[in-house]
Amino acid sequence: MMNFDLIKPEFLKRADQYLLTHYPMIWQTRIIWVAFYSLSLFTLAYLFGDYFDHEPGEILYPDLDVGYNHYLVDRQDRLAFGQIPLFLSALAVFYWLYIQYQHKIDYSKLNVAGFLGVIALNFACIVLILLPAVGLAFSAFDITRLLNEVLRDVQITLTLGLSAAVLPFIIREFSLIEIVLVVFAGFVYCFLIAIGLRLLLGINFNSGVTGALFLNFWVFVAIISVRFYQKTYTQQTKRLALLCLLSFTLAFPYALYLLDVYPNVNRAYREIAHRHHIFTLKWLAANIFVVLSMYGMFVYFMYRSLLFPIKRK
Amino acid sequence: MNFDKIKPEFLKKLDQRLLLHYPALWHSKIIWVVSYAVVAFTGIYLFGDFVDAEPELHQYRENDDFGWFFSLGIFLTSLMVIYWLYLQFQQKIDYSKLSFGKFLGILFLNYANIILLFIPLIAMIYGGVLDMERDQEYAWTSWYSVLYGAMPLSALPFVIRQFKLIEMVLTAFFGFIYCLIVALVVFLFNDSFNGGIMEQLPFVYILNFVAIGAYVVFKFSAQNYTQQTKRLGFLLLLTFPIVVPLSFLYMGNLTDWRYYKYDLETHHYLVWVLGYGFVALMLTGYAVFTRFMYRRMVFPGKK
Known part of the structure; x- marks a missing residue:
């Protein structure tokens, strides 16, 4: 495997050693290395990003408004300074998950608080990994609207991909291709439900499908909970549990609507990330802290149930 | 499943x-x-x-x-x-x-x-x-x-x-990072180039691609490749579709030539022929390089 040892500073290596011997759970998250690489890249991106992008001074279309011309010039940076850095961050999250997968960490002695603590650390790692993309956006985009669009994409990625913070607990239960197929089959299943509701009951997407999928989600959670509680789960039950974990961030905004946090379903989903109000406290409290806490509880329950041998068919 | x-x-x-x-x-x-x-x-x-x-x-x-x-x-x-x-x-x-x-x-x-x-x-x-x-x-x-x-x-x-999944992920990641570093170096020596960074950067990328390509071909030909050489070969495979269009910038007024010779608005089939002909040509290029790489990798790599 690739050797990164040459670029690691000595004091961090010593800190890493200290964490390994005194706080192994913190060491396993690799947070000091994630912080080291991310903050270094963030600094580089923030300081130098502006030297490479298009500057909105050029007038491409003399007939159009000057402000709109500036917008069009700056918009040319969306791929190189918005989408590609986000894609690279996603690859880095993938690598971080791979490192977690390799560790074969035993979480069985942790209590709920310990689980929540590790989840918070994992979340911090994911935020740090996304940070360079944010730094580059702040540096490269001169038009506020474009900057906000990139920040919105980062927020969507963080909110909907929150399950990455709990995947290290269960990732060893599945092969990679199983995860890929579970995601695919899950989406196809949701579309089939939507089509079925429309054809059989005449319910259109706007009025009832999201609610039906939400109900379906909790039916799955109930089945999984009973199966795990009775220790009668199979590999299919585990896959269903994985599907619920991955799709929880999609189902949760509907719960916010039901709890009157938002006045309607559309608003609840739009507030996952909105160009005009980004990284708000309400979003942090509802879509991040509450979701992470619920994840913590469910994964704790699931992990402990998985310690018992599986029922064979 | x-x-x-x-x-x-x-x-x-x-x-x-x-x-x-x-x-x-x-x-x-x-x-x-x-x-x-x-x-x-x-x-x-x-x-x-x-x-x-x-x-x-x-x-x-x-x-x-x-x-x-x-x-x-x-x-x-x-x-x-x-x-x-x-x-x-x-x-x-x-x-x-x-x-x-x-x-x-x-x-x-x-x-x-x-x-x-x-x-x-x-x-x-x-x-x-x-x-x-x-x-x-x-x-x-x-x-x-x-x-x-x-x-x-x-x-x-x-x-x-020849690769683990994580190797491919890291190769793609570092390929992008490497390109950003090349851009930074070109920027630092910008005064040495004529025409500014945005005019010269594609040329530097093409040159870099050709240099890495020559190195990989030489290593595979001499049969003293390592896993790093394979990764470089993999990076070439991934970046080939990015580099080829860049080279069009240096082929003269290709677009003008096309417009003068044929009116593409009234000859839609020409767009198809040009497009799919280009894809066929690229795939042939892929076959030449991949077959060469594959046949060389049949022999054991140098540790």
Whole structure:
């Protein structure tokens, strides 16, 4: 495997050693290395990003408004300074998950608080990994609207991909291709439900499908909970549990609507990330802290149930 | 996962026949890919319009249809491409005895498979999911981008067993980072170049690609390649479709020439011929390099 040892500073290596011997759970998250690489890249991106992008001074279309011309010039940076850095961050999250997968960490002695603590650390790692993309956006985009669009994409990625913070607990239960197929089959299943509701009951997407999928989600959670509680789960039950974990961030905004946090379903989903109000406290409290806490509880329950041998068919 | 229950009997028999008589076709899993494409296309074409928003009823939500259906469709199809690559990975196919023609044929077959996986997305345009002309045009542009990106993917089955998945992820990651560092270096020495950074950067990338290509070819020819050389070879495979269009910038007024000679507005077929001719040429280039790399890797690598 690739050797990164040459670029690691000595004091961090010593800190890493200290964490390994005194706080192994913190060491396993690799947070000091994630912080080291991310903050270094963030600094580089923030300081130098502006030297490479298009500057909105050029007038491409003399007939159009000057402000709109500036917008069009700056918009040319969306791929190189918005989408590609986000894609690279996603690859880095993938690598971080791979490192977690390799560790074969035993979480069985942790209590709920310990689980929540590790989840918070994992979340911090994911935020740090996304940070360079944010730094580059702040540096490269001169038009506020474009900057906000990139920040919105980062927020969507963080909110909907929150399950990455709990995947290290269960990732060893599945092969990679199983995860890929579970995601695919899950989406196809949701579309089939939507089509079925429309054809059989005449319910259109706007009025009832999201609610039906939400109900379906909790039916799955109930089945999984009973199966795990009775220790009668199979590999299919585990896959269903994985599907619920991955799709929880999609189902949760509907719960916010039901709890009157938002006045309607559309608003609840739009507030996952909105160009005009980004990284708000309400979003942090509802879509991040509450979701992470619920994840913590469910994964704790699931992990402990998985310690018992599986029922064979 | 066991998909045996949903496979029709006649296709199983056909699959058996391919296995016995045309193993290369069987390896590519094309009949299953075609079945998937037909079922998914028909499903989306017939039922897609029942779940989307209609412009006359929900004007604002119609804008979201592209993201909800087409972008999501690209993501889901990408998962299917990963699954198809996984099946190719599992088969441990020996390509070492193939002639160049057959090698090229398999590359085209792989390309056809990947395109077929993306075919159902077109049903969204014709089936009424994307109602607005702007969305339809954007969907076609995205679809052609996918056709372009499918080229390196169709060469992957030949080399995929040489790398771990995480190696591929890291190679792609560091490939991008390396390009950013090259851009930074060019920027620092910007005064040495004529015409400014944005004019010279593509040339530096092409030069860099050719230098890495020459190094990799030399290492493979001398049979003293290491795993690092293989990774460089893999990076070349991935970046080939990015570098080739950059080289067009230095081929004179190619676009002007085309416009003067032919009026593309009235000769749509010429756009198709040029486009698909270009893809065929690129795939042939892939076959030459991948076959060379594959045959060299049959010999054990230097540790």
